[in-house]
Amino acid sequence: MRATHWLTFVAFVALLVTGGEIVISHPRFYWGEVGNVNTKPLFVIPIPSSRSTVPNGYNYEMPDENGWSRALHFEAAWVAVLAGLVYGIYGLWSGHFRKDLIPARRDWNWRAYRDRIVKYLRRTTPEGGPDGAEERSYNVLQRTAYVVVIFVMFPLMIWTGLAMSPSFTAAFPWTVELLGGRQSARTIHFFVSGLLLLFLFVHVAMVALSGFRSRMRAMITGYTRDGEEAP
Amino acid sequence: MKQSMNPITRRRLIRGGVAAVAGVAGLAVADRLAKRYGLIPPDGSGIYGPGETLTYACQRLLTTRTPAREFSRSMISKNPFANAVAPPNDAFKRLAAGGFRDWRLVVDGTVAHPMSLSLADLKALGLHSQITEVACEEGWSYIAEWIGTPLSGVLREAGVLPQTKYVVYTATEKDAWESIDMQDAGDPHTLLTMGMNDGDLPVPFGGPLRLRLPRQLGYKSLKYISRITATDNIKKFGKGLGGVDPEYGYSWYAGM
Numbered sequence: 001m002r003a004t005h006w007l008t009f010v011a012f013v014a015l016l017v018t019g020g021e022i023v024i025s026h027p028r029f030y031w032g033e034v035g036n037v038n039t040k041p042l043f044v045i046p047i048p049s050s051r052s053t054v055p056n057g058y059n060y061e062m063p064d065e066n067g068w069s070r071a072l073h074f075e076a077a078w079v080a081v082l083a084g085l086v087y088g089i090y091g092l093w094s095g096h097f098r099k100d101l102i103p104a105r106r107d108w109n110w111r112a113y114r115d116r117i118v119k120y121l122r123r124t125t126p127e128g129g130p131d132g133a134e135e136r137s138y139n140v141l142q143r144t145a146y147v148v149v150i151f152v153m154f155p156l157m158i159w160t161g162l163a164m165s166p167s168f169t170a171a172f173p174w175t176v177e178l179l180g181g182r183q184s185a186r187t188i189h190f191f192v193s194g195l196l197l198l199f200l201f202v203h204v205a206m207v208a209l210s211g212f213r214s215r216m217r218a219m220i221t222g223y224t225r226d227g228e229e230a231p
Numbered sequence: 232m233k234q235s236m237n238p239i240t241r242r243r244l245i246r247g248g249v250a251a252v253a254g255v256a257g258l259a260v261a262d263r264l265a266k267r268y269g270l271i272p273p274d275g276s277g278i279y280g281p282g283e284t285l286t287y288a289c290q291r292l293l294t295t296r297t298p299a300r301e302f303s304r305s306m307i308s309k310n311p312f313a314n315a316v317a318p319p320n321d322a323f324k325r326l327a328a329g330g331f332r333d334w335r336l337v338v339d340g341t342v343a344h345p346m347s348l349s350l351a352d353l354k355a356l357g358l359h360s361q362i363t364e365v366a367c368e369e370g371w372s373y374i375a376e377w378i379g380t381p382l383s384g385v386l387r388e389a390g391v392l393p394q395t396k397y398v399v400y401t402a403t404e405k406d407a408w409e410s411i412d413m414q415d416a417g418d419p420h421t422l423l424t425m426g427m428n429d430g431d432l433p434v435p436f437g438g439p440l441r442l443r444l445p446r447q448l449g450y451k452s453l454k455y456i457s458r459i460t461a462t463d464n465i466k467k468f469g470k471g472l473g474g475v476d477p478e479y480g481y482s483w484y485a486g487m
Contacts, residue, residue, distance in 0.1 A: 022368075022369075022370070023370070025368075025369040025370065026367075026369040026370035026371050028370075028371075033302070033306065033364070033372070033374065034306075034308055034364065034372045034373050034374055035371055035372065036308075036310075036311075036312035036367075036371035036372060036373050037312055037371065038308075038310035038311070038312050038373075039308070039310065051369060052315065053312075053314060053315050066368060066369070066481070067476075067479050067480025067481045068279070068480045070368060070481065070482060071279035071282060071283065071480065071481075071482060072279065072282075074282050074283075074286055074482075074487055075279050075281065075282025075283075076282075077282075078281070078282050078285050078286070164366070165290075165486060165487045166299070166300075166364070166366050166445065166446050166447060166448060166486060167290050167294045167297075167446040167447065167486030167487070168290065168293070168294060168486070168487070169300055170294060170297045170298060170299045170300055170445075170446050171293055171294035171297040173300050176300075182364065182366060182372055183372065186370055
C-alpha cells in the first residue's frame with residue numbers, strides 16, 4: 001500500500017517533468033479535434049518553444065528533448081497505472097476506501113465542510129497535531145481531496161492521455177469524441193496535470209505542518225513513533 | 232509489544248520473498264509469451280524497453296484490425312500545417328522539374344518479384360481516398376483527404392514472402408527511413424499517398440509520394456518515399472532499432 005504511494009510519487013514527478021518538456025515543443029492549446037500554428041489557439045503559454053516552427057515572438061529555441069521525454073512519460077504512466085491497479089484492488093479489498101477515504105454519510109453536507117474549514121481557520125486543534133478521531137484517520141476535507149484526486153483526476157489523466165493515442169482512439173473512438181476531440185483532450189490533460197501539481201503542493205505543505213519527520217516515518221515504515229500501526 | 236515495533240517479522244519476510252519470486256517468474260513467463268507472439272518492438276530494450284514493450288503489446292492485443300478514425304468532409308482543415316522539411320537535394324529538384332514522371336518506388340527484400348514502380352504504375356493499382364488526421368508528437372494536428380494506393384496492394388503485387396516480419400520504407404531525404412510490422416503494413420489505411428484534398432500531394436506535405444499511416448503519429452508518415460524493403464530481420468537495418476527516429480530516442484511504435 002505504502003509502496004504504491006511512493007511508486008506513484010516517483011512516476012508523477014517523472015510524468016510532470018517529461019510532460020512539461022513535451023509541452024514546450026508546442027506551447028499552444030486548442031479546443032476541438034484539430035489545432036496547429038495555422039489555427040486560432042485557445043491560449044498560448046508565453047514561453048520559448050523547442051521547435052522553430054512555433055511562432056511565439058522569441059528568437060530563442062529551447063533544447064528539444066522530446067524523444068526520451070516521451071519514452072519516459074509513457075513508461076512512468078505504466079508505473080502509475082500498475083501501482084494504481086494494485087492500490088485500487090487492495091483499497092477495495094481491505095476496506096481502506098470505505099473506512100478512510102469516502103466521507104462518512106453524516107458529513108455529506110455543506111455544514112460539515114464549513115465546520116471543518118472554520119476549525120482550520122480558528123486553529124482549534126491542539127498544538128502539534130490533529131485531535132481525537134482525526135489522529136487515526138482523515139477529516140472530511142482531506143477525504144474529499146483524496147477521493148477527487150484518486151477517483152476523478154488520475155482516471156481523467158489516463159483517459160485524456162489515451163484519447164491522444166491515434167491507435168487507441170481507432171479502436172475506441174468514443175474515448176476522444178466524448179471529450180470534444182483530440183485537442184480538447186490535450187487541453188484537459190494539461191489543466192488536470194496543473195490541478196494535480198496544486199494538490200501535490202498542498203499535500204506536502206500539510207505533511208510539513210503536521211510534523212514532516214513523523215509523517216514521513218509513518219508513510220515509509222508504516223509505524224508512528226509510539227509503535228502503533230499508522231492508518 | 233516489542234514484536235510490533237520491528238516492522239520486519241519472519242512472516243513478512245516469507246511473504247515478501249514469495250511475492251518477489253512470483254513476480255520474477257511472472258515477468259519471465261510474460262517475456263517468453265511476448266517474444267513468441269511478436270509483441271516486443273525493435274526498440275524494446277534498454278531503460279525504456281519495458282514501457283515501449285508494454286505499450287506496443289497492449290496496443291497490438293487491443294487495437295489490431297480496428298480502422299483509423301475517419302472524418303466528414305466538412306472537418307477537413309482549411310489551413311493544414313506542412314511542418315518544416317529539409318531543403319530538397321539536386322536529384323529531387325531534377326525530378327520535380329520533370330513533373331516527377333521519373334520518380335521510382337523500388338520494392339525489394341523478401342519479395343518474390345522485386346519491382347520498380349512509377350507514380351503512374353502505382354495509380355494503376357487502384358486509388359483509394361481517406362479523410363484522416365495527422366497528429367504530430369509535438370501536439371498539433373490537422374485533417375485532410377489523402378488519395379493513394381494501399382501499401383498492401385503493392386506488397387501483394389510484389390509477392391511478399393511468408394517469413395516477412397517488417398516493411399522498411401526509405402525516403403529520398405538523407406537518412407530518413409522507418410519500418411512497420413505486418414499488421415500496419417496490411418492495414419487498408421496504410422496508404423502510398425499521391426494526392427491531397429483533390430489535388431496532387433504538394434511537396435511540403437510529402438509529394439510526390441508519402442506513406443500515410445493514420446494510426447500512428449506524424450513522424451512515421453515519411454515524406455518522399457522511394458524504396459520499400461520487406462524483411463524478416465529488422466536488426467540488419469541501421470542500428471537495429473527499426474527506424475531513424477528510434478535512433479534519436481523516439482519510439483518505434485508511434486501509435487501512442
